[in-house]
Amino acid sequence: MSFDPQTLQDIIACPKTKAKLVCEGDFLVSVDPDTRLKYPIKDGIPVMLVDEATEVPLDEWADIMKRHDRNPETGELVS
Template sequence: MAFDPQRLQDIIACPKTKAKLVCEGDYLISVDPATRLKYPIRDGIPVMLVDEAVEVPQAEWASIMQRHERNPETGEPVS
């Protein structure tokens, strides 16, 4: 069974900051603007190891947040 980010959206969180995550292609992206961590999904399984996470550049992170209807500065949901 492949990973379904919609199904686990309220359960799974960034292991470093406990922030929510959004799915972007083969990655889960933390909505925390201070860390902007990106976790890979390999063979349908999220790799939730902080050592394997990569920091997303600010401009790219802001663009991802906008696509997911989140504030590009805070990562909070936009009403």
């Protein structure tokens, strides 16, 4: 059974900060603007290990947040 990011998006969180995650291609990206961590999805399974995460550059993170209807400065949902 593979990972469905839309189904689990509301129940999984960044293991480091407990922030929500958004699915961006083959990664889950934390909405926390301070850490901006992204976790790989390998063979359909998210690798939720902090040691496997990489930091997204601020400008790239802001673009990802915009694509997911989030504030590009705070990561909060835009209503």
